[in-house]
Amino acid sequence: MNRKHVNHERKPMVEFKNVSKRYGDHLVLDDVSATVYEGEVVVICGPSGSGKSTLLRAINGLETIDEGLILVEGKAVGKRFENGRWVPDTEAELCKMRQQIGMVFQQFNLFPHMTALENVMEGLISVKKMNDREALAVARDTLEMMSLSDKTGSRPSKLSGGQQQRVAIARALAMRPKIMLFDEPTSALDPELVGEVLNVMLSIAREGFTMIVVTHEMEFARQVADRIFFIDEGQILVESTPDEFFSDPGHKRAREFLGRLLGLSETPDIP
């Protein structure tokens, strides 16, 4: 495994600056600050309800934040500073930013009324304004990369979960984003289908994409991640390399989480 060494002089791709969000009284994100650098693969893990998906979804503005700032390549998400105050971005600006950020969802969210090929072509045509011929070529190539050349004409309902998720990855990747976000990409899959999706993600990581992955797949984190963020109760409690994290995460709750996940814990997980 050719692990890249994190060089902090590299360009920051995503910066969280004192980000907070609440749902009513519940603080989902509690003053989160962190930086993800260009080309880095960051795995975010933590117990369910810890705020990890919310943090990920805030990067492309699918979730709004109440306080703080998220910068993507130095540009604030969803707002800009103008004449001494913050004003909300227009829809066009938000769309432009989202083109740079690919997203893969737990439930795949493929468009069921389109074939695999059409799913991948959709963004190329309606957002990137490619003509049909160009879009077709790009979509074919991307699906081929995902080993799905024989499934281009299939509707999502005719594909296995693993195939659907690979089409979804192709759909995001075909847009040539600078950042790829994965929101529990294997959690909805049958265990025997997880491997094919992780393999595809591994090959994307090798291409040098900046990737932020929310997942419980600790083996993937160990092999692919440059850094691991452990989140609990809306705070990033641990930021460390996989080696450090798996030998000793250095925080009680992270240790408990790992223990539960790896099945090593003495304490039962159901109270």
Next chain:
Amino acid sequence: MRSGLVGKSFFEVFRLTAPLFLKGAQMTLLLTCVSIVLGVCMGLLVALLKMSKRPACRMVGSAYTWFLRGTPLLVQIWLVYFGLGQFGINLSGFIAGSIALSLNSGAYMAEVIRAAIESIPKGQMEAAKSLGMTYAQAMRRIILPQSVRRMVPPMINEFVALLKDSSLIATIGIVELLLTAKLLTSSTFMPFTFYSIVAIFYLALTTVFTTLGATVERWMAALE
């Protein structure tokens, strides 16, 4: 001819007056079709207003359905036909009738359309947005094509309801099915005969469209 109908058997009267009723049915169908098409357009607009993020838009949408569902269709027809006359706007019966029926069915269509759009999983809009699509693009390319399938069966039900409601247009002098019956009655004094015949015509039309609706519903279900 009309006085010659007195004393003839029901079937004989039916046979002799059928061409008049067929013309009336044509008018009924024309009114219903025009109104359903405009009603769907109006309904889409109102549904989008009601789902808007802006409170002002939502209020306009709600006020629309509140008024049109909360007042009798007959009052709405008279408001457009007679009411606007007070301001010097004299619409023909057909135009006024179509406007009133369209506005009214728009309020019901809005609910049908909104329910269908809201039945599409949230992840579809999120996936479209994450690709960089605008709200309008996502609606047009992703959400509406999927929800149309779920809209069509209830829309056919609305069509059948509107077909019956269009009989109220008789009150502003459009010779559709009901007014045909009424005119024949007044010249022959055979109300039971002619209102029975008109009921048969309505029944034939609604049966055809209800059956069509059921077929389309099965067909759509198979498609999903």
